[in-house]
Amino acid sequence: MAEAIANGIESRNIDVKALSFYDVKPEDLNDAEAIAIGSSTFYYKMLPPMEKFINETLASSDPKGKIGAGFGSYGWSGEAPVMIAEKMREMGMNVIDPVLRILHKPTDKDVEECKRLGIDIAEKLKHRKPKV
Numbered sequence: 304m305a306e307a308i309a310n311g312i313e314s315r316n317i318d319v320k321a322l323s324f325y326d327v328k329p330e331d332l333n334d335a336e337a338i339a340i341g342s343s344t345f346y347y348k349m350l351p352p353m354e355k356f357i358n359e360t361l362a363s364s365d366p367k368g369k370i371g372a373g374f375g376s377y378g379w380s381g382e383a384p385v386m387i388a389e390k391m392r393e394m395g396m397n398v399i400d401p402v403l404r405i406l407h408k409p410t411d412k413d414v415e416e417c418k419r420l421g422i423d424i425a426e427k428l429k430h431r432k433p434k435v
C-alpha cells in the first residue's frame with residue numbers, strides 16, 4: 304500500500320520515500336511536508352511498535368501543520384488507520400479524510416485507490432500556501 308501511495312505522489316513529480324518505519328531517520332521526518340503512516344489492525348488497535356513510533360519519533364519531529372494520512376489493511380473492524388489519523392490530528396497535522404482502509408490483501412483496484420491517495424496528497428502539497 305505504501306509503495307502504491309508513493310507511486311501516486313511520484314506521478315505528480317513530487318519527491319517521495321516509502322520506508323519501513325524501522326528505517327526512518329529523524330531527518331526523513333523533518334524534511335517531509337507530508338507523512339502517510341500505515342498499520343494493519345490487530346486486536347482492534349494499530350500494531351504496538353507503530354504506536355510507539357508515532358508517540359515518540361513522529362511526535363518529537365514537530366509535525367504540526369504538515370499533511371498527514373493514515374492507511375492500513377484490516378480483517379473486520381479496521382480501527383488502526385482511524386487511530387493513526389486521530390493521533391496525527393492531536394499533533395496538529397492536516398489529516399486527509401477519510402482514512403484509506405483495504406480489506407485483507409490489496410487487489411489491483413485497491414492498489415489504484417492507494418495511488419489515488421498519493422495523488423490527493425500531491426495535489427494538497429501543490430496547493431499549500433508557502434510558509435512565512
Ligand SMILES: Cc1cc2nc3c(=O)[nH]c(=O)nc-3n(C[C@H](O)[C@H](O)[C@H](O)COP(=O)(O)O)c2cc1C
Pocket residue numbers: 343344345346347348376377378379380381382406407408
Ligand atoms: C492475531 C490477529 C488479530 C487481528 N485482529 C484484527 C482486528 O481486531 N480487527 C481487524 O479488522 N482485523 C484484525 N486482524 C486481521 C488483519 O488486520 C488482516 O489480516 C490484515 O490484512 C493484516 O495485514 P498485514 O499482513 O499487512 O499485517 C487480525 C489478524 C490477526 C492474525
